[in-house]
Amino acid sequence: MIRTEEMILNVGPQHPSTHGVFRLVVKIDGEIITEAKPVIGYLHRGTEKLAEDLQYTQIIPYTDRMDYLSSMTNNYILCHAVETMMGIEIPERADFLRVIAMELNRIASHLVAWGTYILDLGATSPFIYAFRDREMIINMLNELSGARLTFNYMRVGGVKWDAPEGWIEKVGSFVPYLRGQLIGYHQLVSGNEIFLDRVKGVGKYTKEEAIQYSLSGPNLRSTGVKWDLRKDEPYSIYNRFNFDVPTSEDGDCLARYHLRLQEIEESLKILEQAVEQFPGEGPIMAKVPKIIKAPKGEAFVRIESPRGEIGCYIYSDGKKEPYRLKFRRPSFYNLQILPKLLKGENIANMIAILGAVDIVLGEVDG
Amino acid sequence: MIEELLQSSPGWANFGIFFLLGAVLLLIVLGFVTYGILAERKVLGYMQLRHGPNQVGGKWGLLQTVADVLKLLLKEDIIPKAADRPLFIIAPVIAFAPSFMVLATMPFTDKFQFADIGVGLLYYIAVSGLTTFGMLLGGWASNNKYALLGGMRASAQMISYEIPLVMSVLGVILLTGSLNLNDMVEAQKHGWFIILQPIGFVVFFIASIAELNRTPFDLPESENELVAGYHVEYSGFRWAFFMLAEYVYLFAMSALITVVFLGGWLAPISFLDFIPGAVWFALKFSVVVFVYIWLRATLPRFRADKLMEFGWKVLLPIALANIFLTALIKSLFF
Numbered sequence: 001m002i003r004t005e006e007m008i009l010n011v012g013p014q015h016p017s018t019h020g021v022f023r024l025v026v027k028i029d030g031e032i033i034t035e036a037k038p039v040i041g042y043l044h045r046g047t048e049k050l051a052e053d054l055q056y057t058q059i060i061p062y063t064d065r066m067d068y069l070s071s072m073t074n075n076y077i078l079c080h081a082v083e084t085m086m087g088i089e090i091p092e093r094a095d096f097l098r099v100i101a102m103e104l105n106r107i108a109s110h111l112v113a114w115g116t117y118i119l120d121l122g123a124t125s126p127f128i129y130a131f132r133d134r135e136m137i138i139n140m141l142n143e144l145s146g147a148r149l150t151f152n153y154m155r156v157g158g159v160k161w162d163a164p165e166g167w168i169e170k171v172g173s174f175v176p177y178l179r180g181q182l183i184g185y186h187q188l189v190s191g192n193e194i195f196l197d198r199v200k201g202v203g204k205y206t207k208e209e210a211i212q213y214s215l216s217g218p219n220l221r222s223t224g225v226k227w228d229l230r231k232d233e234p235y236s237i238y239n240r241f242n243f244d245v246p247t248s249e250d251g252d253c254l255a256r257y258h259l260r261l262q263e264i265e266e267s268l269k270i271l272e273q274a275v276e277q278f279p280g281e282g283p284i285m286a287k288v289p290k291i292i293k294a295p296k297g298e299a300f301v302r303i304e305s306p307r308g309e310i311g312c313y314i315y316s317d318g319k320k321e322p323y324r325l326k327f328r329r330p331s332f333y334n335l336q337i338l339p340k341l342l343k344g345e346n347i348a349n350m351i352a353i354l355g356a357v358d359i360v361l362g363e364v365d366g
Numbered sequence: 367m368i369e370e371l372l373q374s375s376p377g378w379a380n381f382g383i384f385f386l387l388g389a390v391l392l393l394i395v396l397g398f399v400t401y402g403i404l405a406e407r408k409v410l411g412y413m414q415l416r417h418g419p420n421q422v423g424g425k426w427g428l429l430q431t432v433a434d435v436l437k438l439l440l441k442e443d444i445i446p447k448a449a450d451r452p453l454f455i456i457a458p459v460i461a462f463a464p465s466f467m468v469l470a471t472m473p474f475t476d477k478f479q480f481a482d483i484g485v486g487l488l489y490y491i492a493v494s495g496l497t498t499f500g501m502l503l504g505g506w507a508s509n510n511k512y513a514l515l516g517g518m519r520a521s522a523q524m525i526s527y528e529i530p531l532v533m534s535v536l537g538v539i540l541l542t543g544s545l546n547l548n549d550m551v552e553a554q555k556h557g558w559f560i561i562l563q564p565i566g567f568v569v570f571f572i573a574s575i576a577e578l579n580r581t582p583f584d585l586p587e588s589e590n591e592l593v594a595g596y597h598v599e600y601s602g603f604r605w606a607f608f609m610l611a612e613y614v615y616l617f618a619m620s621a622l623i624t625v626v627f628l629g630g631w632l633a634p635i636s637f638l639d640f641i642p643g644a645v646w647f648a649l650k651f652s653v654v655v656f657v658y659i660w661l662r663a664t665l666p667r668f669r670a671d672k673l674m675e676f677g678w679k680v681l682l683p684i685a686l687a688n689i690f691l692t693a694l695i696k697s698l699f700f
Contacts, residue, residue: 008512009511009512015593016589016590016593017590017591030672031671033514034540118666119590120590121590121667122581122582122584122588122589122590122665122666123581123664123665123667124410124414124415124662124663124668125414125663125664126522128414128416129414129415144408188664189666192666194582194664194666194667194668197668197669197672198666198668198669198672199666230450291658317412327467345379346589346668346669346670346671347591347592348591348670349669350591350666350671353591
């Protein structure tokens with residue numbers, strides 16, 4: 001009589017494909033997962049608690065380190081929340097710089113998501129092509145802010161630095177370049193039979209499940225929900241630009257893969273228009289007091305980060321530090337559906353599903 | 367020459383010659399492994415917008431692999447406490463030894479061959495199958511869950527791919543009428559088997575990648591899923607033995623494809639006969655190695671269950687159809 005038993009396998013916290021220090025305790029029967037339990041918190045730094053002792057400007061570098069692949073949107077969410085509370089009007093030029101920086105950062109983030117996803121599936125080269133193009137964005141943002149990853153670029157009331165000479169033109173010429181590259185990306189990966197075999201119909205969930213699990217970003221839109229805060233609750237100057245919100249009805253990993261590439265194209269559209277309409281001159285900072293004090297009260301704002309809906313709640317008692325600060329971090333919410341998706345899948349699919357969720361551990365753990 | 371020695375009565379002289387020839391082959395193979403690894407890293411590098419090794423041994427990194435091997439020799443040899451010690455030690459040897467044994471029948475030129483045995487092809491396939499035991503044992507003996515999964519995958523993959531591999535060369539055997547590798551090369555005087563047996567070649571090539579455990583069939587050691595698969599607990603020179611076996615197999619399999627499908631040492635057109643056979647062999651061989659490296663740079667990895675499906679439901683029927691087709695054509699037209 002042959003006896004089989006289930007085996008507990010610890011995936012992570014140090015594992016090539018968990019995108020950081022994410023641990024997954026899976027029970028496997030052969031290669032089939034019968035139960036999966038995510039363990040998070042290895043990168044918890046207590047951003048929200050630390051923020052309670054910091055002035056608003058001092059919190060901005062901490063937001064850089066949450067979703068470190070998309071620091072610009074994180075910078076923006078905090079500034080946006082404080083500005084909303086104080087009722088500050090942002091100069092036009094600063095708004096343009098913010099939007100350009102955020103969209104560039106969104107493209108960079110999606111390029112990382114694309115490259116690492118293919119890397120998770122076993123192909124090494126596309127990763128490096130994606131990073132080549134991302135490097136150009138990083139260099140541009142470096143010229144703008146002086147940092148490559150943790151930009152610390154935005155301030156309450158505007159941005160810290162003006163665009164250097166010729167920078168806007170550089171962004172303008174990057175748009176057609178990346179469009180050309182995207183065609184190459186599709187040729188290299190999108191039609192590959194092995195790739196399609198790995199992702200088509202894998203990690204499927206429905207519209208209702210996505211909403212129940214509070215998913216957002218490409219994870220939500222892959223089920224056919226057309227929900228993008230840039231369109232549905234326009235913030236900054238997004239209502240001036242013409243762009244689409246790509247959706248898909250399939251709800252599988254392939255749909256999420258395609259959505260990210262399509263979102264890069266939409267971001268390029270926004271960049272193109274923003275570069276065209278960029279105001280020749282003007283201030284980059286609104287008139288704000290030296291020491292920023294949010295008025296007594298509370299505010300919640302939300303914007304669309306590359307990973308989904310990022311929200312910021314501030315409760316202020318009128319001091320220069322927030323009384324309570326809370327971030328709604330999309331990766332954390334997107335991860336919730338993982339145990340449900342992994343049940344009954346094999347180990348190879350586990351990697352494909354986890355990769356398609358596109359988490360950043362800095363954001364999951366806060 | 368070797369044939370005569372084999373016929374002669376045993377003595378110290380021919381023992382010495384055999385030993386010397388073995389050492390020569392070892393040097394050739396190790397030379398290939400050294401520069402094959404370097405070539406792989408260089409080619410991968412250029413395909414991936416990098417330079418590859420370029421520091422140790424001049425700007426082409428000619429001594430990089432040597433330095434790497436020396437480093438591996440100096441590394442601490444770790445045997446996990448919970449591992450099955452004897453099996454753990456013997457597994458790399460079991461994986462490695464057959465990879466050298468298969469080279470004995472390989473006709474590199476019409477003169478340079480060690481054992482011209484009647485069932486050369488069968489011998490190759492049978493002996494190379496032994497390596498899987500090494501992987502399975504290594505995976506089992508490590509007492510590591512990832513290693514166990516890797517070892518399991520290795521044996522499952524071997525079963526699924528060895529059969530299409532054998533079936534796909536049956537067409538060639540039908541045309542040659544022999545399992546002898548020399549006869550196969552001679553039979554390609556008027557046309558390489560890659561042209562006469564295109565279906566067989568494609569099936570054989572795909573199955574050979576699986577046999578070599580290379581991308582897109584590198585499931586036993588798939589880094590992104592199983593971290594390193596069956597050799598996850600191995601370090602230092604034991605690990606190097608697994609890697610060595612892998613690259614010696616790359617050498618052997620490329621040589622086999624050259625012999626069976628690309629006409630071995632024969633020149634493609636007869637007026638080019640003045641160029642020595644060894645050069646032709648090396649050229650064809652290099653092309654095959656390059657294609658393997660190229661595939662590694664391009665393709666993502668198969669999923670374990672899809673791979674079995676592909677082996678049994680796609681490759682095997684195609685290979686069987688190829689045998690039938692070859693037999694039909696042969697009996698009707700020849």
